Amino acid sequence: MTSLAGQVALITGASSGIGEAIAWKFAEAGTKLVLIARRSERLSSLKSQLTEKFNAQVETVTLDMQDTPKLKQLPSALPDGFQQVDILVNNAGLALGKSGLQGTSLEDIETMVNTNVLAASLLVRLFCNGMLERNRGHIINISSIAAKQRYPGGGIYCGTKSYIDAFTEAIRHDFVNSQVKVTAVSPGAVQTEFSNVRYKGDDAAANATYEGMQPLLAADIADQVMYAATRPANVQIGEIVSFATTQASPWNVARPLADKSKA
Template sequence: MKRNIFITGASSGIGKAAAHVFGKNGDNLILCARRKEKLNEIEKDIKKKYGVEVFTYKLDVSVYEDVVSIVKKIVEDVGHIDILINNAGLALGMEKFQEYNVSDMEIMLNTNVKGLLYVTREIIPNMILRNSGHIINIGSTAGLYSYGNGAVYCATKAAVRFLSDGIRIDVIDKNIKVTTVQPGIVETDFSAVRFHGDKVRADNVYKGIKALDPEDIADTILYVANQPEHVQISDITIMATKQATGFNIHRE
């Protein structure tokens, strides 16, 4: 039976890779991101390759009114959501806390924490009514191991982990699973966004180490989602072989 998979931040990186692995798995897709033109390209590609249904919506998860409106539209168009993958998130800047740009701080909090809260809060009542569902939140090793010049980003990802745990407790009497997937270093446009388009600085993040690919994380998400009904993977951490904890990385 085909499932309906809702992925936020699906226009690039881990979100895009997840869309492809679930499409290949035969699941229908609901893809949201701020860049609708990118979603349209992904929709066309996935339909051609896998022949599944794909619905795309422009959405900024940090705007609550838009989340309410889009979730309502999704329910009208698709009917229900079997799996929610809260992938939308970002890091901006990398400075000492006392020197950090406040706007960058607010954007991270609004997207990484409030966005996850808004989307999950609007979708979970339908899962409770159906007594079925799976919420997969994309955290980070930054939520486990804080590092210098990244206090706010680390705090947002720690929030993802504890929100997941708290939600899991609150739905313990339902057939709803809650999982936190915590990747380490993954080579995407993450660092380019963090450094406001500074490609040289972004490339240096991955210099001397074979980082994870978005597909590595997507395959893990699919594994988590394909467990039997009685099996719930509460959290899973994935790091590159030459990464130990957080920014503890061996570079050649």
């Protein structure tokens, strides 16, 4: 296994869900953290917890991934000791609505594309040259099974995650003559705030997504990220695809717990 102690990991969307779970795993491994999210209060709370629990070195940045000018200034805005990012985890992403393209607002399309596609691409570009110069580093893009198995109502979201899959594969070719690794992690149904965001605060609709099943948890995906990040120097994990046990696709989900509740 490769030790992550002393390495700098930058995680986007770190204030909750998968991003927060990854931060806990990396902090436990002795990684220095740059945590990025929109919600400064949550970031501050997470920093305090990680510092208290693991004596972690944590830098937080309150940033909306759609704020492209501020995003471009990120490398120079980081303090000494955090500028040389060794592990970039592009986790920030969202889906908005599920009513089909014809029912998706132009603003929601812009938000999904800017967050899921543009921001992730810019971050890789901002930090990859430093990794290549040092001849070490790891880019981990959080994708989705929606990149592979598209579904009605998910046109823009599925499209953005398909981009992440293609982007991840292509840059692995770009970096092949180096020790920089590139990984995509593509989960199925994970119970986080993702569905609450997708349904814009409609908790009933969000909860129905996971009703009657045992979904993946944020900690499950953090385990996968940690696995990829700690492989020996000669091992590059190209992709990890995972489903909940009673899930075979975004639309083919068995709900055995719901059946038992009716018995």
